[in-house]
Amino acid sequence: EEDGALDRSFTLGAQRDYRVAATVRLRPSAGLSAALDATAELRARASSTIAADPRVRAGAAVDGDPATTWTAAAGDLHPTLTVTLPQPRRISGVRLQTLSSAPVSRPSEVSVRAGPFSWTGPVPDSGQIEFGQQISARSITVTVLQADVRSSVDAVTGATRILPTGIGELQPLGITEAPRQASFSIGCTAGLMLQLDGRSIPLHAEVPVSAALTGQPVLAVPCTGDQLSLAAGPHRLRLAATSVVAPESVTATAAGAPALAAPAEAGLTSTVRSWGSTTRTVQVQAARAAYLVVRENASAGWHATLDGRALEPVMLDGWQQGYLVPAGSSGLVRLSFGPQRWFGAGLGLGALAVLMLLWLAIRPSRRPPAARVAGRGGRFGPVSAAAGMAAAGFALLGLPGLAVTLALLAVRGWRPRWVRWWLPVTALLLATAVVAILPPGSAHSPTDSGLVQLLAGLAVLGTAVVAGGVDLRPRLSSRRSKPNQVAAATAVADSPASPNSSRK
Numbered sequence: 001e002e003d004g005a006l007d008r009s010f011t012l013g014a015q016r017d018y019r020v021a022a023t024v025r026l027r028p029s030a031g032l033s034a035a036l037d038a039t040a041e042l043r044a045r046a047s048s049t050i051a052a053d054p055r056v057r058a059g060a061a062v063d064g065d066p067a068t069t070w071t072a073a074a075g076d077l078h079p080t081l082t083v084t085l086p087q088p089r090r091i092s093g094v095r096l097q098t099l100s101s102a103p104v105s106r107p108s109e110v111s112v113r114a115g116p117f118s119w120t121g122p123v124p125d126s127g128q129i130e131f132g133q134q135i136s137a138r139s140i141t142v143t144v145l146q147a148d149v150r151s152s153v154d155a156v157t158g159a160t161r162i163l164p165t166g167i168g169e170l171q172p173l174g175i176t177e178a179p180r181q182a183s184f185s186i187g188c189t190a191g192l193m194l195q196l197d198g199r200s201i202p203l204h205a206e207v208p209v210s211a212a213l214t215g216q217p218v219l220a221v222p223c224t225g226d227q228l229s230l231a232a233g234p235h236r237l238r239l240a241a242t243s244v245v246a247p248e249s250v251t252a253t254a255a256g257a258p259a260l261a262a263p264a265e266a267g268l269t270s271t272v273r274s275w276g277s278t279t280r281t282v283q284v285q286a287a288r289a290a291y292l293v294v295r296e297n298a299s300a301g302w303h304a305t306l307d308g309r310a311l312e313p314v315m316l317d318g319w320q321q322g323y324l325v326p327a328g329s330s331g332l333v334r335l336s337f338g339p340q341r342w343f344g345a346g347l348g349l350g351a352l353a354v355l356m357l358l359w360l361a362i363r364p365s366r367r368p369p370a371a372r373v374a375g376r377g378g379r380f381g382p383v384s385a386a387a388g389m390a391a392a393g394f395a396l397l398g399l400p401g402l403a404v405t406l407a408l409l410a411v412r413g414w415r416p417r418w419v420r421w422w423l424p425v426t427a428l429l430l431a432t433a434v435v436a437i438l439p440p441g442s443a444h445s446p447t448d449s450g451l452v453q454l455l456a457g458l459a460v461l462g463t464a465v466v467a468g469g470v471d472l473r474p475r476l477s478s479r480r481s482k483p484n485q486v487a488a489a490t491a492v493a494d495s496p497a498s499p500n501s502s503r504k
Helices: 030-037 058-062 209-214 339-362 369-374 382-397 399-410 418-437 450-467 474-479 483-493
Strands: 005-012 016-026 043-046 080-097 106-114 117-122 128-148 151-153 160-162 169-173 183-186 193-196 199-208 218-222 227-230 233-240 245-254 269-275 279-285 290-297 302-306 312-316 320-325 330-337
Touching: 005 245, 016 193, 016 199, 030 058, 030 183, 030 209, 043 058, 058 080, 058 169, 080 106, 117 128, 128 169, 183 209, 199 209, 233 245, 290 312, 302 312, 302 320, 330 339, 382 399, 382 450, 399 450, 418 450
Parallel strands: none
Antiparallel strands: 005 233, 016 218, 016 227, 016 245, 043 080, 080 128, 080 169, 106 117, 106 128, 151 160, 183 199, 193 199, 193 233, 199 218, 269 279, 279 330, 290 320, 302 330, 312 320
16 A cells, blocks of 8 residues: 555664565556567557556557457547557558457447558458458558447446447457567666665566566565675665556565465465454464464454464554464464443443433422522532533543633623524534535545534534523522512412411
């Protein structure tokens, strides 16, 4: 995933010699296409190409591989392919071949020009176009006038698009092309450099054509010998990409130490028995010591045991989670994510808190009516309630949540009433608008961004504070009650059986 460069820092406890090697992948580019065509007897150029992928380059039409197909750009109405020979040769026609499985529209009518000769007409079912005479030419140009239109449907969006025109192979009749080389070299002067503590070490690689076309990793080794001496202390190693290759891995193996075996060489077999998000089981058997790799980001929360014994966790390639399986091991590896227990406990406590909140909301009040009329405080005073809401705001959004909660508490008694609701309503509308414009699943969706989470939190805090019944001035309101309200409360509080009551 680090296509730009592999950059690692490490520290050695003692001086030691290491064998260094790297693996790289060939990048689709004009440089790679030129390297693939460098040894070809026939050279091809096209009016357009749909992509930099070497499998659809112009040279794909003369590489002798029917699985590669020159593909013109989508907007090229009359694509043209020109094939150049190393010297004038006598030809009697051309053969056009395109596999039915290729994602292109096959030419149905073409115009062919070879030297002074030209021909225009439909392409026979066999794809073989005969000139009827021997023509001496050094170049052949084929222009596609019409094609059997084919379409493709996007599995995600359901959109239909027309497939561009393409030709799998163009072969001049009467010419036997020399066999191509199965590989090409990336030389020591090609710019592939391994940087070790500021020192540049050129690398070279022998690249099979099949690996260049399919993107398989290729081994690259130092040009001046693969053994390097590293002193004790900190080191930095960097392998940068070039226009042709991208770094895949760098391996430094201590001299005299056996190289870590690949799973197949180590005799490691693994079978997944169960695979969940937090618990997994894998049946393993290893003849030699090997790594069991989980291709996910390494996390200290994951633990692995083999028949009750803990396996040593390791980080591979700077990011992957792995576990060292001892030689001769056989059994069931259990992987579990430890923090899940605390997460489950937190969910349980949250559900219990919700149930308690619902019970407090629906249970009948036990305070006498007179106490409510007189404005007596509840179980918690206003200061305690405000402190609780401020703590909730801090827990939800940190310092921004605390500041907003205090501001809302300060303006809760303001008039008119809409002043108290402007912040939660505005925050909710803004969050809704952002998510509606860029919904989850779209490119660069901000649903999980800090901005949307902040707006949603402000809406929750604002609603809780404004509608939560927290009044910082309940006692002040009682003291300012009108005399007739106090008298009415006293009259309600007096019982008919009271000695001071009147029987009139």
